[in-house]
Amino acid sequence: xxxRFAPSPSGRMHLGNVFCALMxxxxxxxxxxxxxxxxxxxxxxxxxxxxxxxxxxxxxxLGLDWDEGGDLPAYRQSERAxxxxxxxxxxxxxxxxYSCFCSRSELHDAxxxxxxxxxxxxxxxxxxxxxxxxxxxxxxxxxAQRLWVNGDPITFTDHVYGQMKSNLxxxxxxxxxxxxxxxxxxxxxVVADDAAMGVTEVVRGHDLLFSTPRQLLLYxxxxxxxxxxxxxxxxxxxxxxxxxxxxxxxxxxALQASGITAEQIIGMLAWMAGLTExxxxxxxxxxxxxxxxxxxxKQDIVVSENLFLA
Numbered sequence: 001x002x003x004r005f006a007p008s009p010s011g012r013m014h015l016g017n018v019f020c021a022l023m024x025x026x027x028x029x030x031x032x033x034x035x036x037x038x039x040x041x042x043x044x045x046x047x048x049x050x051x052x053x054x055x056x057x058x059x060x061x062l063g064l065d066w067d068e069g070g071d072l073p074a075y076r077q078s079e080r081a082x083x084x085x086x087x088x089x090x091x092x093x094x095x096x097x098y099s100c101f102c103s104r105s106e107l108h109d110a111x112x113x114x115x116x117x118x119x120x121x122x123x124x125x126x127x128x129x130x131x132x133x134x135x136x137x138x139x140x141x142x143x144a145q146r147l148w149v150n151g152d153p154i155t156f157t158d159h160v161y162g163q164m165k166s167n168l169x170x171x172x173x174x175x176x177x178x179x180x181x182x183x184x185x186x187x188x189x190v191v192a193d194d195a196a197m198g199v200t201e202v203v204r205g206h207d208l209l210f211s212t213p214r215q216l217l218l219y220x221x222x223x224x225x226x227x228x229x230x231x232x233x234x235x236x237x238x239x240x241x242x243x244x245x246x247x248x249x250x251x252x253x254a255l256q257a258s259g260i261t262a263e264q265i266i267g268m269l270a271w272m273a274g275l276t277e278x279x280x281x282x283x284x285x286x287x288x289x290x291x292x293x294x295x296x297x298k299q300d301i302v303v304s305e306n307l308f309l310a
Contacts, residue, residue, distance in 0.1 A: 003028030003201045004036040004194070005059075005066070009051035010043070012251040013058050015303060016205065016235040016243040019269050022284060023232055024203035025064045026291040029284075036197060037066040039076045042189055047078070058252045062262045063284045068197075075197075077189055084184040087192045087222055088177055091147060096221065097177060099134055099143035100126040119210070122146070122173030145178040147218070154213040159230035159293045161206075166213035175214055191215050195224035203230045203293075206300075207242065230293050234300045235272075243303070250303065260308050268308065272301045 005021045007013065013021075028035040037059070041047035052071050059065075069075035091097050100122075107120050127148055129137070137143070149168040156164050168175075176185045194202065209231040219226040234242045235250075243250050255265060263281035270287050271279035274297040 001028070001031045001033030001200050002036060002068075002198050003031075003033055003203060004038055004069075004197070004199050005064070006038040006040045006190070006193075006204075007055055008040045008043070008047060009049075009055050010046040011051060012253050013055060014243045014250045014252070015255075015265070015269070016250075018058075018062065018252065018265060019235055019273070019301075020203070020205050020232060021059065021062070021064050022266065022269055023230075023273065023296070025284060026287055027201065027203050027230065027293060029288045030291040031201075033201070034067045035065075036199065037069040037075065038193060038197070039069075039071060039078075040186075040190070041076055041078045042183060042186065044078070044183070052076075061252075061256075062266065077193065080189070080193065081184065083196060084189055084192055087188060088145070088184065090222060091177065091218075094221065096147055097145050098127050098148065098174075099129075099138065100146045100174075100176070101129075101134075101137040101141060101143050102126060119172065121171070122175065124148070124174055127174060142180045142182075144176050144180045146174040147177050148174045149214075149217060154216050156212060156216060156226075156229060158209065158212075159228060160233075160296055161209065161231055161298060164209070164212070168213055168217060171210070172214065187211060187214050188218060191218040191222070191224065194227060195219070195222070199227050201228045201230070203232065206231045206234050232273075233297055235303050236300045238302055238304055240300075242300075250305075255308075258308075264308060272303075273297060 003024055005024045007017060007021070025035055039052050041052065056071055073079040088097070102125060151167055151169045154166045154168065158164050175187060177188045178184050212229055216226055236242050261281065263283055266284050266287070267281040268279045270276045270282065274295045275287060275290060
């Protein structure tokens with residue numbers, strides 16, 4: 001068994017990030033598995049080396065160690081473009097990819113199809129372009145690359161939320177594999193890396209549950225064995241918005257500055273998850289014997305700035 005934590009170094013970790021890291025770490029340790037740390041620094045505009053260094057210091061301070069990976073070139077997505085290109089080429093050879101020239105404004109136009117949560121459902125507009133139309137558009141702007149999907153249902157069992165089913169044609173439409181600037185998209189990169197690194201379990205936030213069917217399709221097309229999935233409730237502010245790295249009151253640095261200990265953070269998160277009956281401070285290692293994914297609440301968890309006040 002191999003689990004992983006794969007953060008994006010785009011700022012200081014906040015409580016929501018720590019919650020995901022802790023649950024993924026506990027699930028792995030409770031199964032006597034191998035835990036892997038991968039740095040998902042795909043976006044050069046947002047990810048910085050100093051954030052990676054700080055992330056590693058914060059995980060160490062929290063007592064969340066790893067057996068494989070870390071800040072090594074082989075485990076940084078920014079260094080793995082050749083592998084993504086190889087996977088993309090396989091999909092291209094299947095005839096499953098095509099160039100997309102739609103602008104952001106065109107994609108988000110009010111007349112475009114949207115899911116109930118506001119997600120844009122791609123219409124497949126560029127899939128039907130002729131070779132001449134494609135060449136003319138390519139002369140004006142670099143295209144993104146999409147994977148075309150069909151209406152075949154994709155089902156899977158999530159170890160927190162249960163049985164899931166998706167029709168990608170209706171839920172999202174053809175999705176991006178490579179952006180117009182040449183950066184490979186998260187969906188392709190995460191599948192390629194989890195497969196190459198032997199990851200057998202993915203524990204991550206509920207906000208990524210919608211991505212899982214897309215990733216399962218890529219696993220199927222590329223001939224990779226998919227991992228088991230468990231999605232966690234989100235930590236949200238009192239107004240219902242999920243925590244963001246822009247909200248400094250909940251990041252690890254602000255908590256440290258206010259005198260909050262790593263044990264207080266771990267104990268509070270364990271209680272909020274439903275693993276313990278009280279929020280008594282504890283270490284991550286002390287939680288391993290009692291960890292069970294079935295105990296985790298399915299409801300989003302509300303946090304406030306006075307969370308750690310007596």
